[in-house]
Structure formats: structure tokens, C-alpha cells
Amino acid sequence: MTAVIVGAAETDEVGRLPEHSAFRLHLEGARNALADAGLTKDDVDGVATVGTPGPVQVAHALGITPAWLDGTSVGGTSFLFHVRHAMAAIEAGLCHTVLVTHGESGRSRVGAPPRAFGSDSLLGQFELPYGTMGPATTFTVTALRYMKETGLTHEQLASVAVAQRRWSSRNPRAAMRDLVTVEDVLASRLVAYPFHLLECCLVTDGGGALVVTSRERAEALGTRKPPVYVLGAGESAESPIISQMEDFTTSRSFRLSSQAAFAEAKITHGDVDHLMIYDAFAHVPIYGLEDMGFVGRGEAGAFIAEGHTSPGGRLPMNTNGGGLSYTHTGMYGMFAMQESIRQLRGEAAAQVPGVEIGVVLGNGGMFMSAATLVLANRLP
Amino acid sequence: MSADRPKAIPRPTPETRPFWDGAAAGELRIQRCVACARHYFYPRPLCPHCGSGEVEWVTASGRASLYSYVISHRPAPGFAGDGPYAIAVVELEEGVRMMTNIVHTEITPENLELDMPLRVVFEPRGDVHLPLFEPAREVS
Numbered sequence: 229m230t231a232v233i234v235g236a237a238e239t240d241e242v243g244r245l246p247e248h249s250a251f252r253l254h255l256e257g258a259r260n261a262l263a264d265a266g267l268t269k270d271d272v273d274g275v276a277t278v279g280t281p282g283p284v285q286v287a288h289a290l291g292i293t294p295a296w297l298d299g300t301s302v303g304g305t306s307f308l309f310h311v312r313h314a315m316a317a318i319e320a321g322l323c324h325t326v327l328v329t330h331g332e333s334g335r336s337r338v339g340a341p342p343r344a345f346g347s348d349s350l351l352g353q354f355e356l357p358y359g360t361m362g363p364a365t366t367f368t369v370t371a372l373r374y375m376k377e378t379g380l381t382h383e384q385l386a387s388v389a390v391a392q393r394r395w396s397s398r399n400p401r402a403a404m405r406d407l408v409t410v411e412d413v414l415a416s417r418l419v420a421y422p423f424h425l426l427e428c429c430l431v432t433d434g435g436g437a438l439v440v441t442s443r444e445r446a447e448a449l450g451t452r453k454p455p456v457y458v459l460g461a462g463e464s465a466e467s468p469i470i471s472q473m474e475d476f477t478t479s480r481s482f483r484l485s486s487q488a489a490f491a492e493a494k495i496t497h498g499d500v501d502h503l504m505i506y507d508a509f510a511h512v513p514i515y516g517l518e519d520m521g522f523v524g525r526g527e528a529g530a531f532i533a534e535g536h537t538s539p540g541g542r543l544p545m546n547t548n549g550g551g552l553s554y555t556h557t558g559m560y561g562m563f564a565m566q567e568s569i570r571q572l573r574g575e576a577a578a579q580v581p582g583v584e585i586g587v588v589l590g591n592g593g594m595f596m597s598a599a600t601l602v603l604a605n606r607l608p
Numbered sequence: 609m610s611a612d613r614p615k616a617i618p619r620p621t622p623e624t625r626p627f628w629d630g631a632a633a634g635e636l637r638i639q640r641c642v643a644c645a646r647h648y649f650y651p652r653p654l655c656p657h658c659g660s661g662e663v664e665w666v667t668a669s670g671r672a673s674l675y676s677y678v679i680s681h682r683p684a685p686g687f688a689g690d691g692p693y694a695i696a697v698v699e700l701e702e703g704v705r706m707m708t709n710i711v712h713t714e715i716t717p718e719n720l721e722l723d724m725p726l727r728v729v730f731e732p733r734g735d736v737h738l739p740l741f742e743p744a745r746e747v748s
Contacts, residue, residue, distance in 0.1 A: 346619075353618040354650050355707050357738055358695050359684040365695050369707075373676035376722045420695075421679035421717060471697045471707040472650065476676050 230607065231315035232455035234446045235265025235439030236569040238562075239331070242434030242555040243403055249339030251281050251289070253331025253435030257562075258290055261327065261437035266452035272439070274323035276300070276310035277330065278559065280341040286329050296323035302465065303592025304506065304559035307438070308599035311565070312461035314440040324445050330562035331435030338433075350469055363508055364428055365420045367594040370476035371511045372422060377477050377526075380514065382422060384529030386413035388510035389426045389552050391538045396549025398539070398578035403430050404553040427510035429551035429560070436562045438569075456569050457604045459495065459585075462488025465597040473595050481598035482519035486589060493602035497522050501583040502571045503543055504564040506591040507550040513537075516589045517545075520600070544580045547571060561590035565601065572605040615686030617734035624651040626665045631737040636668040636728045638704055649704040670728035672698040672741055675705055679715055691715070698726055698741050712742035 237260035239245075239253050248256070254277065262268060275287040276298035283297040296317050300309045307328055314326035333340045343362075345351045360366050374380060390410055396402035408426060416425040446455050464481035467473050474480055490496070497520075505516035517528040522543060531537070537545035548554040548567040555563055568586040570576040588601045620628040630637030640647045641655035642662040654661055677696035680687070687693055694710040711729065713719055726741040 347617060348619040348621050350650060352616065353620070353624055356616040356684075357618050357733065358707050358709050359615065359680060359687040359690075359693055360695055360707075361680065361682050361684045364682060365678055365680045365684075368678050369676055369695060369697055371676070372678070372722060418679075418681045418692075420681065421692075423678070469650075469707075471705055476697070 230443040231318055231440055231458040232443050232446050233311070233438050233440055233458065233569060233603070234451040234453070234455050235261040235267060235437070236456070236566055237261040237264045238436035238566055239434050242401060242557075243432050244335055245333070245433040246336040246338060248333065248433060250331050250333040251285070251339050253333065253433065254281065254286050254329045255289055255331070257331055257435035257437035258286065258327055258329045261439050264452065265439045267325070267439060267449065271449060272325050272327045274314060274317060274326035276314060276326055276328045278306045290327075292327070296326070302597040304508070305561040305590030305592040305597055305599045306559065307562045307565065308461070308588065308590040308601055309463050311438065311440055311458060311601060312463055312599060315458055315461060318440070318442050325439065325441040327437060327439055329435070329437040330557070330559060332557035332559055333433045334556070334558035335431045335433050355469055355471060363594060364423070366470045367509055368420050368423045368511070369470055370473065370595065373476035374511065374515070375422070378529070379526060380529040382414060383410050384533045385422065385427060385510050385514070386410045386424070387529070387533035388507070388513055389413045391532050391535070392507065392546050392550045392553045394538045395547045395578050396553035399549050399554060400577060402549040402554045403432060404549070423509060426552070429508045429556035430553070432555045432557050434555050434557045434563070436566050438565065453573060454605065456572050457607055458601060459604050459608065460489040460491065460493025460602040461600065462486060462492070463597070463599040466595060468593070468596060470594040479515050479519050479595045479598065481595070482516055482589060485598045485600040486520040489587070489600035489602050494608065495585060495602060499585050500543070500587050502547065502568065502580055502586040503545040504568050504586070504588045505545060506560055506564055506589060507546055507552050508556065508560065508591065510552065512591060513545065520587070520589060539578065547576060547578050547580060564588050564590060568603050572603055613685035615733060616684070618736055618738075620736070623653055627651050628736050630665075630667065631730055631739055634730055636670050636700075636739050637665050638668050638700070638702060639663050640666045647702040647704050649706055669701045671701040671744065672726045672728065674710070674720065674722050674724045674726055675699045676722065677710065677720060679717070694720060696741070706739070709740050710742070711740045
């Protein structure tokens with residue numbers, strides 16, 4: 229059996245949507261993805277999404293009677309986990325067609341869950357007392373160690389933001405579309421040294437959804453668009469708090485999830501036409517490129533600065549502009565998959581010619597968890 | 609941001625209580641596995657290295673080195689008066705790492721060199737004491 233994605237869509241708008249609750253964003257994404265697939269809610273028997281509102285509420289609101297649910301909630305990469313779990317569930321015969329939804333009012337905080345952490349939680353006892361303020365002051369704490377050990381420069385780190393603006397400048401839906409220089413990035417205000425504002429992701433509202441089924445069922449149902457094949461997938465996790473990450477210069481779950489996905493897909497790095505690496509902060513794509521094995525250790529900064537991931541480069545990466553310039557609701561993984569699928573379908577705003585195999589690396593928390601998907605628009 | 613709100617105060621749980629009791633007594637207590645003799649942190653009842661439940665509390669030397677850090681320019685509640693502050697991860701002599709703040713030195717990149725030697729100090733916060741680290745200037 230081969231799992232396929234037959235529906236993929238985002239909410240009508242992404243950005244600042246104060247009239248949309250997080251729940252509504254889920255439902256809008258779901259409706260759009262079903263329409264994209266040419267299916268109805270009655271074709272769906274499985275629902276997956278993160279904790280709040282959770283798969284029960286999403287299924288109920290859409291009038292779906294689920295035979296299978298997945299509420300895996302391991303940060304912004306959760307939706308990639310959902311795709312992998314859906315593949316296994318469909319293969320096992322637990323269900324036949326799964327809707328994976330995301331909706332988040334990350335900026336407007338309408339109908340959004342509270343951000344509080346208990347003072348007796350792991351975070352509350354061992355990180356929050358030191359004045360952490362969410363990802364900008366925790367996800368970033370690995371970077372100076374990486375810089376010391378590999379020689380990555382501040383200019384190379386800034387070039388990640390520069391490269392992604394080259395892509396977002398071609399994407400009318402992107403929140404930030406003006407081209408920037410390394411100097412502009414380094415002149416933007418410091419958020420948490422060594423990170424400047426333009427090296428940190430946006431905070432937006434939005435959502436999206438996917439419809440996953442088997443190739444056989446897609447053919448039987450007659451979906452609207454050619455399927456996107458999920459050739460391989462992998463997942464792993466490391467530490468729930470960043471201070472306990474094993475090695476601040478490499479992510480174990482980036483390495484393990486990508487190795488599993490590449491092995492299952494039976495591909496090598498040279499087969500990859502297009503790449504999405506979750507970019508909550510500018511250093512994350514650097515870790516991703518190295519941990520997935522696209523470049524050697526310490527080479528990713530120069531690789532990006534030299535333009536190899538930019539338009540016209542040999543490894544187009546984060547072609548929607550990424551979390552830095554396109555949109556970042558908080559759990560960006562859904563948007564990374566959506567762009568990969570658009571590129572494979574030839575529908576992207578900044579379309580790369582001839583994309584046949586795309587890879588998506590999703591991060592959860594602060595290098596807490598990761599999943600990798602290998603997607604293709606043809607079977608090998 | 610909420611300069612009027614106090615800094616976050618940790619609330620111990622039964623399995624972390626010895627750590628916080630140690631801090632109140634001016635000792636940095638961490639756990640060591642009796643079976644495999646390795647230290648670990650954060651407090652928990654099973655050794656993450658070998659799985660043994662036979663673990664003990666020991667007092668660390670308090671000597672550490674600076675593993676990595678950021679200098680936060682977005683103050684958390686209670687931190688606005690501190691100016692930019694260092695959220696650091698330090699590596700204890702015993703091999704385990706923990707998050708902390710670097711204190712008693714000017715918080716600038718030039719002044720905070722990775723791998724510089726540090727030593728623990730304790731700061732009262734609410735009804736607990738927090739382990740913070742300062743540069744270890746004297747050679748002893």
C-alpha cells in the first residue's frame with residue numbers, strides 16, 4: 229500500500245485574523261482541503277490534530293464519525309507525525325481516509341489555549357525562573373555553542389533570513405516580502421543575542437489541513453488532483469527542555485527522523501529537488517541541512533550564504549519564505565508540508581521547475597521532537 | 609513586560625524537593641546512579657543511563673563552565689529592572705548541564721566567553737533559593 233495526500237489547503241488568509249478563532253481556522257482549513265480533494269466529510273473516517281481543540285471537537289464540528297483518532301501533540305511538527313501515524317493506520321486497516329487539521333490564533337489569541345506552565349512543571353522549576361520568555365530565549369540558546377564549535381559567523385546566520393526573503397518576495401501571501409541584506413538583518417533589534425528580530429519567526433494566525441488516504445482508495449474515489457505520494461516518514465524526540473539537549477550543535481531527532489524517512493523512501497540526498505526545514509529561528513535550517521546530511525558539519529552556514537538554497541540554487545529550501553517571512557502561527561509544520569505539496573503539484577507562488585521529490589523536516593518545541601516526510605509526485 | 613509581576617518562583621515536587629532543600633542550605637545537589645556511578649539532572653527517580661532505580665543525592669562541587677547562552681533583551685516578568693540578562697546553560701564539573709543565569713559580571717558577549725569557569729551562588733526567590741553562577745576568578 230502507498231499512502232497518498234489527495235487534499236491540501238491552507239485557510240483563505242494567513243496573517244492577522246482577529247475575527248477568526250483558532251477553532252474556526254481548523255474548520256476553514258478542513259473545508260478547503262476537502263474541496264481541494266473533491267471529497268466530502270462523509271468520505272473521512274479518521275481525524276488527527278493537536279491537543280486544543282483536539283480531534284474530538286474537530287470531528288464533531290465537521291459531522292465526521294471517526295473510526296480512528298490521533299491527538300499527538302509534540303509541538304509544531306505534530307502534523308507530520310499525524311501523517312506518518314495515518315499512513316500506518318490506513319495500512320493496518322484501522323481507517324481509510326484521514327483529515328489532519330491545524331488552526332492557530334497565534335497572534336490574535338482568539339479562542340487560543342492559555343500559555344501558562346505550572347510552577348511545579350519541569351519548565352516551571354528548571355527554566356522559567358531564569359527569565360525565559362518562550363522560544364526566542366530558549367530555542368536560541370544552542371546557537372553560540374554551535375558557532376564556537378563550527379565557526380559559523382553572525383553574517384552567515386543572518387544570511388538565512390536574507391535567502392528566505394528572496395523566496396517570500398515572490399509570494400504574495402507572505403507577511404514579509406521586502407528583500408533584505410545581511411546588514412539589514414544585523415541592524416534589526418536584538419531579541420536574544422545572538423538573534424536579531426529578522427532572525428526570529430513571525431507570530432501569525434492561520435491554519436490548514438491535509439487529506440491522507442491510500443492510493444487505491446484515491447483512485448476509486450476519483451480525487452480532483454494527482455496524488456502526492458508519501459514515500460517515507462520518520463519521527464523521533466529528544467529532550468522536553470532545551471537545557472537537556474544532548475549536544476547543542478546537532479539535533480538527534482533531526483538525524484534519526486530523516487534517516488528513517490530516507491531509508492523507507494529508498495532515496496539519497498541527490499534525489500531531492502526541494503526541501504522544507506522548519507525555521508522558527510535562523511539557526512534551525514542550518515542544523516537541519518547538516519543533521520539530514522545534505523552538507524557536512526559546519527558547512528551549512530556557507531552553503532546558505534553562497535545562495536545554494538536561494539532561487540536558482542541547487543537545493544531550493546523554504547520556498548514560501550518560511551516561518552521567518554511567510555507565516556508562523558506557532559505550530560508551523562502544517563505550512564511546511566503545504567508548500568512542499570504545492571511545489572510537487574506545480575502550484576507554488578515561487579515555483580521551482582521540475583520538482584519530483586520533496587523533503588519536509590518538522591521541528592517540535594525547542595529541538596524537542598522532529599519528523600521527516602519524503603513526498604513525491606510520482607512513484608519511484 | 610509586566611514589570612510589576614514578580615520573577616517566576618519554582619514550586620518543588622516530592623522528587624525535586626532534595627534539590628531545592630540543598631539550594632536553601634547552600635549546596636548544589638544532583639543525583640547519581642549507584643549502579644552505573646553516573647550523575648544526572650533534572651531530578652527523577654530512575655537513572656536515564658542504565659535504568660536503575662537505585663539512585664542517590666550527592667552534593668556537586670559547584671564548579672562549572674559556560675556551555676552556551678543568550679542575552680535576553682525581552683525581559684520576562686520581574687526582569688525588566690535587570691537590563692539585558694544572560695540565560696545560560698552551564699556544564700557542572702560532574703558532567704551534567706542545567707539552565708541558570710550568569711551574575712556578578714557585566715552581561716556582554718565580550719565578557720561571557722564559552723567554556724569560562726564558573727561557580728555556583730544561591731539567590732533567594734520567594735520561599736526557595738535558586739542556583740545562579742558567577743565567574744570563578746580566583747584559582748584555587
